[in-house]
Amino acid sequence: MLLQSTLRFNYIWKSMTLDYRLGRVSLFLLACFLTSACLVFWRLPTVRRFHPPSPKPARPKNASIISAQDMGITQEEWDRLRKACDWPGPDGEITRLDQSTSPVHTTFSVEGLNDTYKVGDTIRVTITARDHNNTVKSYGGDFFRAKLLNLTLKAGVYGEVVDHSNGTYTVDFLLPWEGQAQVDVFLIISSEGVHVLNKYFESKPHIRYHGYFEGPGADGVKIVEKVECNVKWGSAHAHWSKANCCCEYKDVQTGSVWQCERPRNLSCDYWVYHEHGEHQFPATPFERQLFSRKLTNVGIAAEKHIITVLPNASGIGEPERCRPGLTTPVPAGFYFQDVWKSFVCNTRRFNSQQRTSCLSNKILHFLGDSTTRQYFEFLERNVPGLKRMNLYTHHKNGPLMAVELKNNIIMHWRTHGFPLRFPKMPASDLHYISTEMDYITGGRETVVVFTFSAHMTLHPLTLYIHRVAKIREAVLRLLKRSPETTVIIKSGNTGLTAMEYGNEWYTRQLNTVMREMFSDIDNVIYMDVWQMTSCHYTHVNIHPGNVIISNEIDMILSFVCPS
Structure with missing residues (x-):
């Protein structure tokens, strides 16, 4: 050579x-x-192959500057989440209200209706969406709620709506009870409304919060200053980007940053109270019309077909024992005589004595929002001897604690951290779920139930993913040090219908994210209450009635005490 x-x-x-x-x-x-x-002579021992740079994914319109790394997930997981949350809709902007879906002109019908059916059969319902000119829509994206009901039997079952992206939708209903039934369909949000919601997904938060600073003034008189606060996340804090604008409070464990406008006369150390503020949905006047009461959460009129269901000798098979790692079928169960018959697992009915026996020597941690506080309040009322301790906190804001000394039952409830739409409360009482989990020892006697969605419906999806990623890390740490800990994730409820507080469609998207991000952790229980709160005969409410809460508690206890 x-x-x-x-x-x-x-x-x-x-x-x-x-x-x-x-x-x-x-x-x-x-x-x-x-x-x-x-x-050649210098580099002969280390020959490197040429690797072309990986193509960067195309950034969608109105995309956030937030990356997968910022959210604490991989790019592959971010792609999977976006695919799971993908929602069809109009090809372009809608400029006329009459082009949107009309609940008055939209119809549904039962395909091939028979005189009778048997328990275990299915029926198919077709929904045809039309605009205000009575023209069949050429695209999908409408968000419907569908259920099968019998008010006399206090029975109901959920139906999953399948979008065919051409203005038609189908729903397959299982017929799980003997007797009569009829179909009930609601247009929750039109595809045009969903398009608007998607448009503002990653914009600034749609709500303001208040922070109260209290401290001594120059003359020794107490000063109280009220300022605006919000989460610091991506472009959401662009209007506060000027130098030295804010007091920032960073959670070391999660990296989450809460910021408040700097008070005039007090330092950042004097921040004492947090409070919800005003809503600021950034839609145009035309876009707001799409969310009027006449166009959202409206029942679809149709000929009331009565479906007659006869008994079936084979019936419906019994589900397996309740345990972690089970998936949620559609339907996940049904109501009959106000009792939820689960298809996920063999849920038990618990009376007061059985609840006490199941919870004996248990420590329960309910974390999240007011829907997990409903669990705390239900057990407080329905477990004999369980008494709330006076922690000198607000009865709704918490934190709360109850004990039953004879059977050694300890129960806690604490709301999740910022952002939170609660009345004025000490900021020091707001702990992030992931941070709180790191202070739970865990073990066979420990039950952790958490939920996290209702207060995130006015904030970017990427922020929610970041928080769920941190919760997932904390759950894995908890299960690593205490594998026998019972961890139950409660999904978000239906019933968040007022646009100024969020919406049911967005809650469904958040549920999808939570379910996907915990899908590969087998020893965690995902309790999907979406169907339970959707198909009951009572009016849907973000805070379900006592009969629904009772059935949800029975499901929780069935996982804690399966036999």
Whole structure:
């Protein structure tokens, strides 16, 4: 190789003396040769392959500057979440209200209605969406709620709406009880309304919060200053980007940052109270019309077909024992005589004595929002001897604690951290769920139930993913140090219908994210109450009635005490 290099050098040198014009080219070739030779001898032991740069995913319109790394997840997981949350809709902006879906002109019908059916059969319902001109829609994206009911039997079952992206939708209903039933369909939000919600997904938060600073003034008189506060996340804090604008409070464990406008006369150390503030949905006047009471949460009129269901000798098979790692089918169960018959697992009915026996020597931690506080309040009322301790906190804001000394039952409830739409309360009482979990020892006697969605419906989806990623890390740490801990994730409820507080469609998206992000952790229980709160015959409410809460508690206890 060295001999070849020497001969090649002599040849180049001779060429340089022949022609001046070729000389400049030869000098260039000589430099390239010498450089290559040096590199060959210098780098011979470590040959590197060339790897072309990975293509960057196309950024959708109105995309956030937040990356998968910022959210604490991988790019592959972010792609999977976006695919799971993908929702069809109009190809472009809708400029006329009459182009939107009309609940008056939209219809549904039962396909091939028979005179009778048997328990375990299914029926198919077709929904045809039309605009205000009575024209069938050419695209999908409408958000419907569908259920099968029998008010006399206090029975109901959920139906999953399948979007065919052409203005038609189908719902397959299982017929799980003997007797009669009829279909009930509601248009929750039109596809045009969903399009608007998607448009503002990653914009600034749709709500303001207040912070109260209290401290001594120059003359010793107490000063109280009320300022605006909000989460610091991506472009959501752009209007506070000026220098030295804010007091920032960073949670070391999660990296989450809460910020408040800097008070005039007090330092940031005097922040004492947190309070919800005003809503600020950033829609245009035209877009707001899409969320009027006449167009959202409206029942779809149809001919009331009575479906007659006869008994079936084979019936419906019994589900398996309640345990972690079970998936949620559709339907997940049904109500009959106000009792939830689960298809997920064999849920038990617990009376007061059985609840006490199940919870004996247990420590319960309910974390989240007011829907888990309903669990605390139900057990407080229905477990004999369980008494609330006076922690000198607000009875709704918490934190709360109750004990039953005879059977050694301890129960806690604490709301999740910022952002939170609660009345004025000490900021120090707001702990992030992930941070709180790190202070739970865990073990066979420990039950942790948490939920996290209702207060996030006015904030970016990427922020929610970041918080869930931190909760997932904390759950894994808890189960690593205490594998026998019972961890139950409660999904969000239906019934969040007022646009100024969020909406049911967005809650469904958040449920999808939570379910996907915990799908590969087998020893966690995902309790999907979406169907339980959707198909009951009573009016849907973000705070379900006592009969629904009772059935949810029975499901929780069935996982804690399966036999």
